[in-house]
Amino acid sequence: MKDVFDIISLLIIFSATIFFIIFFVSSIRERKPRASWLSAGIVLLSFGLILVIYWFQIWTLSYILILLIFITTLLFFLPLHKPTPMKVGTISKRVDERNTMFAREEYQPGTEKYEAYYAAHPELKKVDDSLRKLPKILDPGGKYYDPIKSEEIKKTFGLIKKLTTQVDGEVNEITSEIDPIEVTKLLKDFTIKEGADEVGICELNPMFVYSHVGRGPEKWGSPIKLDHKFAIVFIIEMDYDMVEQAPDIAITEEAARKYLDAANISVSLARKIRSMGYPARAHISDSNYQIMLPPVVVDAGLGELSRMGYLIAKKFGPRVRLGGVTTDLSLIVDKPIVFGVQDFCEVCKKCSENCPSKAIPYNDKTIVRGVEKWELNVEQCLRYWRLVGTDCGLCMKVCPYSHPPTFVHNIVRKGIEKSAVARRLSIWGDDFFYGRKSKIIN
Ligand code: SF4
């Protein structure tokens, strides 16, 4: 009987070793040398221990190891502390798109917009003027400027710009009577077939509609009237290898490509809904958004907001771009999800530590328009973008949620979702296997 138990104990240790063998292989595929070496070391150590136990018959050591494996696994998956949801109070005011950083950087001295804006907001003039003195993203002067790639990226944004005139259009006069359950499935399937990775639906919170036009082809400063009841939103995964090159120009190449994909999907989806006889408007980059996509995507159950300000999706983390369509067609809505991001970000702070412009806060959340969240220093972030000539993305790259959805990372994600101990262990594990600091700090 004891012999059988001893052999089982060795098999359990061997199973734990297999986990690290899989981790070793996926780390090589992800081109993470530190994680590869460390996991290889753990595998060798485990085999060494198995040999020592078997050779010298030190079965007590095997029982201690099993106990450790058992306790760790239990603590990792036991729902010890429910993940904390974001706290959303009453949002009383809509955001004016003219005040967003991307709108402000476009105001050029001597223009009507410039005079009008800074007459109303003199407190922002100095900081915005200092930003405007730096080279524009993708223009010569930025650290990662590449004449060929920069031109290609500009062409991609040019294609998106052409789509801004197609976000809305004629609605078919013949309205199809459709069952909300059926049409919800049909539109979700359509969005996925068009190229989205995940899609969700929510009632559109009117507070997430911009109050005035700040960018795009519509008249600057005109009030935005969008009373659509629903939003269909989606995420598209950004390529892992491209994000890994951040803050090099590869990150901007990838972002532009995914913005174009998102724009094409949104325009097709809105067109499809209008062909059914219901109004629908696509919200696309460069810049034709009438809604603030991140909070809408949260409402539609596709992720949570993080310390760095990006949406964190369950499967791809912050390595996503967003798209969406608003409509009056009645749809079945999804519910927001909570999977541990707030608790994880509370402790992790890896993005804050790696942000070269110190734009991501280390401290606690603050109340921003009724929502308790971490607030990014957008001016500081944009300053670094202009210095390097790309949209940086270092925070996205270092975030532990950015790992690709492989077997090992998915197991860790499951633990993070369930257990407070898993969250702590994963933060420690991420630092151990991948390092606390990204090598490319400029
Ligand atoms: S790096 Fe850490 S703190 Fe920053 S967003 Fe990702 S999980 Fe949150």
Ligand code: SF4
């Ligand atoms: S994009 Fe770069 S500069 Fe901006 S917050 Fe992230 S790490 Fe900081």
